[in-house]
Amino acid sequence: MLRLLVPVVIGLLFVAVIAGWFWYTTWLVRSAIDELAHRRRLLAGVDPLQVTAKKAAASVEAAHDSAHRALSLTVEAWYDLRESRAVGTALVEKFPRIEDRAARDPELLDVLEDADALLNGTRPASDSIDELVKRAARMDELNLRLRHLVHQYDAAGRRGFGRFFSPGRQ
16 A cells, blocks of 8 residues: 555656646746736836836925915015006005115015025926925915015004904004
8 A cells, every 4th residue: 555655645746847847847838927017018118117107206396386386476576566566456655664664674684585596597408206395395385475465564453353344444
């Protein structure tokens, strides 16, 4: 009985080795085909990661352009107000006081200088996505700071009645 058991075990081991070799060869061929397909998609520019990266880059470019446009409009509006003395706007009566406070505040001048440097500085064409995001965030920060300062100069000396009353009723 032991004589019959040894050839059966050796035969089963042989079949297991052949099955393992067949499975490994199949896996190797399938991996090679997948890799070739992946390279073909990369060369064609349709790989999902490439498409996602292109969309992210386009989104960052759009955010940067939007921040640049918003900051330039805000700075331009400030200089237009100063040039026209706010004639034709709701600030015409308050503007001399706003301009006087703005002229005494070095923070506004710093914000305007930083904004001017960002707006007039040439953007290198090879900016990374990180750099564009940082520039867009800096432009948004300067835009908000400039708007906050002008509104702060407008609201100076005015006493509020609380958060439940609009500024128009004060």
